[in-house]
Amino acid sequence: MGAHQRKGQAPHAQPPHQQGVNRSALWVIQGMAFTLQERQILGIHGLLPPKVETQDIQAMRFQKNLKKMTDPLEKYIYLMGIQERNERLFYRVLMEDIEELMPIVYTPTVGLACTQYGHIFRRPKGLFISIRDRGHVRSILDNWPETNVAAVVVTDGERILGLGDLGVYGMGIPVGKLCLYTACAGIRPEKCLPVVIDVGTDNETLLKDPLYMGLYQKRDRSQAYDDLIDEFMEAVVDKYGQDTLIQFEDFGNHNAFRLIRKYREKYCTFNDDIQGTASVALAGLLAAQRAIGKPITEHRVLFLGAGEAALGIANLIVMAMMETGLSQTEATEKIWMYDAHGLLVKGRPQKTDSNQEAFVHDSPGDVQSFLDAVNTIQPTAIIGVAGAGRLFTHDVIKAMGALNERPIIFALSNPTNKAECTAEDAYTLTDGRCLFASGSPFGPVTLSDGRVFTPGQGNNAYIFPGVALAVVLSGVRHISDTVFLEAAKTLAEQLTDKELEEGRLYPPLSNIREVSVQMAIKVMEYVYAKGMAFRYPEPMDKNGFVRATVWNTSYDSFLPDTYDWPGVSFSPKNK
Structure with missing residues (x-):
């Protein structure tokens, strides 16, 4: 509201x-x-x-109405309407049924809602800043009624989930993320500010749509873009304070890395697509390590995709391996990447960018397909973050099952129809031996012999709300990657042996509030111990x-x- x-x-x-x-x-x-x-x-x-x-009766009515609906987009519209009218009731119902409703307020349904944003629009949420507002960003921030904002989630709409450039329609993402700040970690909703930076869109369909709500122009890629982002960052800190958390969300690859490098030492900021995804994926690998009994240093990881998510995960895996004794060179040698042009290897015709250089290796031989890469490199884990659909084919999954007693298969692309394989294929084709996680939810899988597996969902919501709560409460001004390494370890520790036996690599989403609180506590202990916190006196309890x-x-x-x-x-x- x-x-x-x-x-x-x-x-x-x-x-x-x-x-x-x-x-x-x-x-x-x-x-x-x-x-x-x-x-x-x-x-x-x-x-x-x-x-x-009573609120109990109101919640009962809310839940009964939701149960009558079968269309996810209809549920999304109804839920967002309740949020506008009765915020506390909305969060109560969301928290009580988080496993059922998170896929509605966030991925995968939020992606559909973003594509239809101008068609289902009821009333504006969040703050809209366009390239034409340069020089006036602070006055726009002053129009936001809340004066005590602690956390900002901002997107420029260029790479919304696996759906591409949605321009100003991307506002659904920061709104959805901040819903999870509150539902999962209890951060007060009035302290959260969703922002979309509108610099145009290269999506021709939107530019021809009379219901599109952003600027009708091609995406501005000039110096004016950088000037606008600079002005925005300065205005946020000037208005709300140096320790205001600014989370970057769904920026294009070319901007995501350079902006996080540019701002991380100057502002309290992180990019969830890079660092949050990395942390939750590493937590899944650490949980798999428990199931297999093989330390992370003995794994070989092959990525499908070499963009923000792949590089974020790979760099955090390297940090985890180095923490347990490997050199950086030894660690990077265990990680391979396969993108739209094939394996990242030296001398290939297609150029690699500076962010990928550490993972460019000598060619291992003739590799013409991802299946060839699996058979040649013989990875213990494959991680899909390409957003290109079902590229973990039956043959790929069978090959992983033949190479490994307990193959690790992470199909992390969002939304569900972009996942690299289904949970059913992963479990069925490996006879239930795989350790599987996905980015969007899949239901339990029952094999022909009656065994039931509950797939793990590598949802960033396990990470960013708890980290954000710790950062906000402890006055952190710069967020180190080591914070996300600590968060990954904390998440993996919260998985019980029983849950691991069920096929889970993450705690149940129904327990995410407690998971986030525990994470906030652990991260707070870490940032105070490492001198990263600036809010004193330090709380002893x-x-x-x-x-x-x-x-x-x-x-x-x-x-x-x-x-x-x-x-x-x-x-x-x-x-």
Whole structure:
């Protein structure tokens, strides 16, 4: 909902018509849960049916309506409508059924919602800054009603999930990410700001669509782009403080790496597609390490894809291997990448960029396909992050099963139809021996012998909300990659042996609030121990401190404060 409707800003001492408050906007904040006294004081008595309704009843109605819907996009529209009208009810229902509803408010359905953004539009959410606003970004930030923002998620819409350039339609991504900041880690929603930077789009379909809501121009790739991003970063810090967290989301490869390099030592920032994806993927490998009993230093990893996600994961794997004794050269030699042009090898006609150089190796022989790469390199793990669909073919999966007793198969591309293989294929073609994870959710798989496997979902939501909570609470100003290494280890540690036996490589999503709180505690301990925190005095009981700050969904009272004067009586005998 709009920030101007937030409950903490409601008037207490005077009726709303004396405060300039729109009463029709006020009563939707918690619907029929206002008591009779609150309705009278706020001047909304009669604007609601007489019944005073508990949040429990409201949640029941919300859930019953959702269950009647079968179309994911219809559910998304309904959920986002409730978020606008009754924020606390929205988060309560989301948190209570996070396993069912996360795929609606985030991947994969949010991708569909982004493609249809102009067609399902109801009301604006977040802040829109265009290339034409250069020189005026701070004044646009000043228009945002909340003055105490702690976390910003920003996209320029160029690479939305595996869907490509969606321009201003990409706003669904920062909105969805920040929903998970609150639902998964309890960061107060009013402290979160979603932003889209509109510099145009190269998507011809959108440029011809009369319902498109962004600039009708090709994507600006000139110096003006950099100047706008610079101005935005400076304006955010100037307004909200040096420790404001700025998360980059779904930028194109060419901008993602250079912007994180440019800003990481100057601002409190990270790129979730690079660092968050890396952390959750490494956590899956560390969990697989437990199942196989083979240390990470003994694995060979072959990536399908060589972009942001692949390089982020690869670099964090290298850090993990170096932490356990390998040199950087020894670690990078264990990682191979295969992109649209084939293996990254020396002397190939297609150029590699500077970010890929560490993973360019001597050619291992004649490799014409990904299957050839698997048979030649003989990896213990394949990780798909190409966003190109079902490229882990049956033959590839069978080859991994023949080469390894427990093959590791991560099909991490989003949304679901972009995943490199299905969970069913992975488990069936390896006779249940594989350790599988996907980026988008797949249901349990039952094999012909009755064994049931629950696929792990390598969802970044296991990482970024907990890391963000720790960063915000401890006043971190620069986020090191070691923070994401620590987060990966923490996530892997939270997987129980029983869950591992079920085929899981991650804890159940239903437990993600506790996972995020535990991660925040561990990351806080780490950043204070390493001198990265700037908020002092340091809380000694970090467990109690984190849990005390976590936002809850209970309604606040709108009644004015009342109190007695101690020792004073107004009975007739004192007159």
